[in-house]
Amino acid sequence: MSAPLSVRLKRAAVLSPPLLWTFVFMFIPYAILFVYSFWVQKYPTFQPAFQFGNYLQIATDPQYLRVLLRTLKIALFVSLGSALIAYPYAYFLVFKVRRPGFRLALYMAVVAPLWVSYLLRAYTWKIILGTTGILNSFLMSIGVLSEPSSVFLYNQTAMIITLIYVFIPFMVMPIYAVLEKIPKSLIEASSDLGVGRFRTFLMVTLPLSIPGIVAGFTMTFTLTFGDFIAPILVGGPDGLMIANVIASQFGAALNWPLGSALALVMLMIVLTIITISDRFERLGQGKFA
Amino acid sequence: MTQIAQERATPLPRKAAVQAERLSWMLGITAILGFLYLPIAVLVTFSFNTSRSLTWPMSGLTLDWYKKLASNDQLIDAFFNSVYVATSATSLTLIIGVPAAIALDRIDFPGKGLFRKLILLPIALPGIITGISMLILFRAIGFNLSLEAVIVGHATALLAVVVTQVYARLQRLPPSLAEASADLGASGLQTFFWVTLPNIRTAVIGSGMLAFTLSFDEIPVTFFLTGRDNTLPMYIWSTMRRGLTPEINAIGSLIVLMSAILIFLSVMLLRDKTKPKK
Structure with a gap:
């Protein structure tokens, strides 16, 4: 740093607001969260300590492990479901639609709902799946059901459907982006060599689009993993997820140390997933680009 | 085969x-x-339902639920609270985020790697973690939970959105532009306002609009940081928990309408921006 003083001052002026902000509002809060996770709860407050009791409780109390596994399971189903719907859709847009205007319209059709409130998009499934909801009324009117059924709402399936609906744009966007970048000449070359269309898809298109699938998977997975709205709206008694448990530790249960430990466990899981997917994407790029 | x-x-x-x-x-x-x-469609259609219950077939068409909204003071307060929060949070993120992106692009400094990781973290982290960590901070320093606390929370959570978009644009901007400006005797601030900013304008506007809509719709962070005043999503949330009514659908339909207008405007804006360049 041999730059003249005036340049250094200017640099400091550009740098200091963002640096200060991230230090005060991100670094310090995460640090306090970390410290709190070792404290002990002494009702009605909590005391400084250094012990691993909170982590031990999470590891040994089957209640927490069950919620954690359930959250992982639901996040996995939501990501898988989104990918199964999003992939054909993105594929259709890139390879089957010829008119760019129509393609843009179909792309916007998926992305546009992101502008509509998350809450309302989740809520509308409550109207659809509820006992007096549209699905029940419809099934009764065509004679499949003789009386309204309560099996559609307040369970994990309802939650998975709702979350797929809410997060699917995050799956379509990255898959579309990678499919669009695949040179058409590669696919033509494959068909010139006499490879069938299905095999071309399996051997050329699909491997090249893996980075997009991984990116979409990561987004939908982490978004679902941290969600605590859908479980309350459409999830049943067996639908609570890890974020609900954390929220209750900071609310009614008033056990901030345990809540902090749970939040750190969540943080670690999410960071692990992001790191793995990062590696994966880079691997893909190195291989094919 | x-x-x-x-x-x-x-x-x-x-x-x-x-x-x-x-x-x-x-x-x-x-x-x-x-x-x-x-x-x-279900959401919008049921906002015109005459009966309170949301069952199909609908009992009849009415605009009563919309009339009710107009006289719902809590709702109107919540709406203006959200406008206040989203506007302030967006301004803050832009004021902090644009220099942050410039710093990441142009300046080398110790701890840059950590800074980059930290500032981009909220885009990947569940909102609840940002929410509770800031709740803990505000409690520790004795800052009251309020709309202002929510603003700081949103600005922090949305910083990543602005930084990624502006940074991506800066990366595509040749550094020679700023160098030429400096060679011609422009000061750092002049170069920023006359050379750099016009070139990253669409990224700044675009990320600002995105930040605004995300803040307007935000729940996980707001949930932990709000005091007595509700934002619009928090108001809708508390109404929902009391039961389903076509009134929520009416609010929802208005939001859908507003979103449609916003999307239309942003598409038009982008189209106008790209035309002269071609």
Whole structure:
């Protein structure tokens, strides 16, 4: 740093607001969260300590492990479901639609709902799946059901459907982006060599689009993993997820140390997933680009 | 492989196969669009339902629920609170985020790696973690939970959105532009306002609009940081927990309408921006 003083001052002026902000509002809060996770709860407050009791409780109390596994399971189903719907859709847009205007319209059709409130998009499934909801009324009117059924709402399936609906744009966007970048000449070359269309898809298109699938998977997975709205709206008694448990530790249960430990466990899981997917994407790029 | 052989041997059934394939694509895509838009249609349609219960078939059409909204003071307060929060949070993120992106692009400093990781973290982290960590901070320093606390929370959570978009644009900007400006005797601030900013303008506006809509809709961070005053999503949330009414649908329909206008405007804006360049 041999730059003249005036340049250094200017640099400091550009740098200091963002640096200060991230230090005060991100670094310090995460640090306090970390410290709190070792404290002990002494009702009605909590005391400084250094012990691993909170982590031990999470590891040994089957209640927490069950919620954690359930959250992982639901996040996995939501990501898988989104990918199964999003992939054909993105594929259709890139390879089957010829008119760019129509393609843009179909792309916007998926992305546009992101502008509509998350809450309302989740809520509308409550109207659809509820006992007096549209699905029940419809099934009764065509004679499949003789009386309204309560099996559609307040369970994990309802939650998975709702979350797929809410997060699917995050799956379509990255898959579309990678499919669009695949040179058409590669696919033509494959068909010139006499490879069938299905095999071309399996051997050329699909491997090249893996980075997009991984990116979409990561987004939908982490978004679902941290969600605590859908479980309350459409999830049943067996639908609570890890974020609900954390929220209750900071609310009614008033056990901030345990809540902090749970939040750190969540943080670690999410960071692990992001790191793995990062590696994966880079691997893909190195291989094919 | 057998499929190709068949296709080559019999041209007539192949035509039928192509048509069958096209038909199944159409059906599949229509089904996906139905999945995306039927729920929104349900949301809007039921806002006109005369009866309080949300059952099909609808009992009749009315605008009563919209009239009720107009006289709902809590709702109107919540709306203006949200406008206040989203506007302030967006301004803050831009004021902090644009220099942050410039710093990441142009300046080397110790701890840059950590800074980059930290500032981009909230985009990947569940909102609840940002929410509780800031709740802990505000409690520790004795800052009251309020709309202002929510603003700081939103600004922090949305910083990543602005930084990634502006940074991506800066990366595509040749550094020679700023160098030329400096060679011609412009000061750092002059270069920023006359050279750099006009070139990253669409990224700044675009990320600002995105930050605004995300803040307007935000729940996880708001949930932990708000005091007595509710934002619009928090108000809707508390109303929902008391039960389903067409009133929520009416609010929802207005939000859908507002979003549609916003999307339309942003598409028009982008189109106008790209035309003169071509």
